[in-house]
Amino acid sequence: MTDVTAQDVTALARRFIEAIPHSRALGMHLESLGAGRVVMTMPYDLRFVGDPATGVLHGGAVSALMDTASGAAVMCHPAAPASTATLDLRIDYFRAATPGQTITARAECYHVTRSVAFVRVTATDEDESRPVAAATGAFTLDRPKGAK
């Protein structure tokens, strides 16, 4: 569809992301979004701790943030998908996130085919020089009706 502008795609993607109940429940915040790139944050929360002895966040909460940011990166890609779903996600954990710090996920949808989108994403805490985790994923890409 050629009549969808970049702003339309961004606005639609933003509305899509902000309506996700689980993302809201985890306190995720969309910092920036556009042209297949997304930055999302998730503040530290005691309810999402995985190891009570250290107060370190559970890997699953970090995964949820990276999955959401990745899906958002697909939604705001210039291909303007009608919807998307995760096909697979491989997450590598590098270190424990520092307790008390906000997690930031940066996702990039770096390649799309007719029906698949490929995404990479990294998660950092406040020390951005040492990532906490990274993931790569493949997502389904539903083209809007009438698109090639």
Place this chain on the structure above:
Amino acid sequence: MTRAKPEPVQVVKQRRDAALRALLSGVPYIQYLGIQFDRRGDELTAILPFDEKLIGNPALPALHGGVTAAFLEVAAIIELSWSILWEEMEAGKIDPAAIAGMPLRLPKTIDFTVDYLRTGLPRDAYARARVNRSGRRYASVHVEAWQDNRARLFAQGTGHFLMPPAPGEPAE
């Protein structure tokens, strides 16, 4: 030679259930997602009761992919921790009564891969994990999740884990 009389079944069950409770109640994120575990002997089934806050796509509606990933990872870590705990408990190496007061020794995830096979429907989900290899330092765990039909998986995953130090051994 006299064989020791088997312990009464309630005593055994109480000890094992208390050990499992100690393992689960310590992890806030497991409580937050509402994940429960059903135990039959040493076999565990993870249960994720449906809740509105687990929705990822309100239009379908469908479970959030991150919830599915977290559920599989929790099921894998708990299965691995439980298998370590079970062995130590049954061999009499640790006192089950003291488990609740001990700091949890949880494996650390190195990597985790999730395969999304079907849309997660807005209803309860179940998962069972299998420890395929458990060495002194590393472990590999596979996990399968389903909803209505055991044979129709909606997701599966494989993870590699760094094992916790044995009791008395210093952390690396």
